Amino acid sequence: MSMVLSTIEYTSAHMSDRRSDVTPDGPAEMVRLATIARRFYLDGRSKVEIAEEFGLSRFKVARDLETARSSGIVRIDIRLPARLVGEQSELLREAFGLRRAIVVDASEDPLETRRALGSVAARLLAEIVRPDEVLGLAWSRGLQAMGAEMVPLPRCTVVQLNGVLSEHTEAGGSVETVRRVATLSGGPAYPIYAPLILPDAATAETLRADPGIAAAFAHFDRLTTAVVAIGGWDERNSTVYQALTPEARERYSALGVRAEMSAQLFDARGEQIRTDLDERIISVSADRLREVPEVVAVAGAGDEAKARAVGAVLRSGLVSTLVTDSDVAGVLLSEAPSD
Amino acid sequence: MSMVLSTIEYTSAHMSDRRSDVTPDGPAEMVRLATIARRFYLDGRSKVEIAEEFGLSRFKVARDLETARSSGIVRIDIRLPARLVGEQSELLREAFGLRRAIVVDASEDPLETRRALGSVAARLLAEIVRPDEVLGLAWSRGLQAMGAEMVPLPRCTVVQLNGVLSEHTEAGGSVETVRRVATLSGGPAYPIYAPLILPDAATAETLRADPGIAAAFAHFDRLTTAVVAIGGWDERNSTVYQALTPEARERYSALGVRAEMSAQLFDARGEQIRTDLDERIISVSADRLREVPEVVAVAGAGDEAKARAVGAVLRSGLVSTLVTDSDVAGVLLSEAPSD
DNA sequence: ACGATGGTCGCTCATATGAGCGACCTGGGT
């Protein structure tokens, strides 16, 4: 694992509740406390053993260790590889009732943040995917980064979850990602060669009958893990929004859309907003996703609107695992500690 | 206490004995371990509670914490105020069978080191001296520094342990130190206005009869705490050596002298070397000191010869508490882990 | 397909530990 360097991110400063900073009186006492603390925390001796060694009662040893903790002689840090932020992860997990939340330290550079998200998401997949699973991949710039950072995976079936947005195909869209992941896993790939959004429902219907596309769709009800992206609802935070006509944008906005996931729309409370758009897309449906045991959302590298979009989709209950960055996490945690 | 800033000096890196660096596989696992570790080490929950919260067995929690420790997610440092070196203190204490050892970080500048030693020794006295004790003070540049750094002390009797060396009185010799400490403690002072070394035994004998000097000597058998210095046996490391004639130096050197304490001489094994010098000095005797419950030696800010001198005196068993610097400690610990 | 092998799991039982308590010092204030 290449996530090497570490940072302190949380310190024992609390827990000074019960016995607030007792400072030992002099150097001899400090050295004595340090010695006992070393025996206990570093050498792994029991308090009873230490008590015998120093001719103290075990209670005294316990109190000494307590004093050493609260006076700062003993310092306990919970660190994580530099890019991971443990505390926000936990708070986020609890606040939104997620199975897992993984927060990556946001970089100044959004591209760098997106790369970090992709890298962590890739390793997460390697960690949670079991052999012979059916893995579904949606598309976003973030998931594209995940494809680039992909690491070897257990053998599994890889299915594309939705069509592509033409203006982004050059950079290597979801089709390439699906192929790449399948290659790294050694399993079959089911890409979807079709646009995400079509002019009308009929065309979409027709395309779904295409043998290749149907083959992908056929796997949707056997998905065990799905990786999806969350888009906002404005020019900057959503590739779907960008792809719509001004008229369509306006029409959907009027319904209170805040977030988009695989071209399906959600309001601030996480309720899905059904529109004609739903008929015009080539994508796994949100309802279908709801049946997938593990839905990983990768979303970050955006502004506050993006963060609120993430919150909206989380409230839908569709997502079991979130991978995001510390900026988004900060907004989510400050806004509404809901749920 | 003004010893504020802290440094890391020892880390949990060991204890990787039983379960050598197990690295958790992926980001999700790392975040999970960090969460559990935070609950346990920082929030003070029991393993049983944590097991219930996360739906694990308490054994699993214990193993997780073990993994978090050995993988470096949990880091425990034993720190001490920057100037104190805990590990050497402990090793020194054990190696020489001392009641206490306090090692001060050596500075580049010997004067600064001496000041630090003095400061720590002063605080040590404040810590260990009980009201109404009889406190004896010898003389050295180190103890002079202690006088300068002296902090308020419980009320006690302060007795000078030996005469002064004329060439050093200008700087404020032991007489001033005794007076200063007595003032800070609010107790009586018994200074000795006499030279440490006299030309012959008769003169020394006569001086001991002087009422002021006799008053000080009268307290020697009631001493409860004595603070002494340790000198080497060469031009650089001993003010006593400096005070002797070349002939005397040569004569004593031939007997294997390695260390000097209050003008009493010791060989490398810590055996006292009796000479005519013993009769020519105005000082508490080493034998008398042996009866004192607490003998604190303050010695440092010197070279390897000085360190060996300290080792010699420690081997005599006269000293119960040592205050020294990390350079001296390093030499002592590398040379002979004796005793 | 099969057995060997290394790893993980949760159990039992002996031990270590924490919470709370009364006994005992200790340092002022009257």
Next chain:
DNA sequence: ACCCAGGTCGCTCATATGAGCGACCATCGT
């Protein structure tokens, strides 16, 4: 000299924890 307040100590007893073990499970070579 006395007493009170605050602090420290080590006790009891209920609980948490560790060591060691067999059951189970996955992975691999044949």
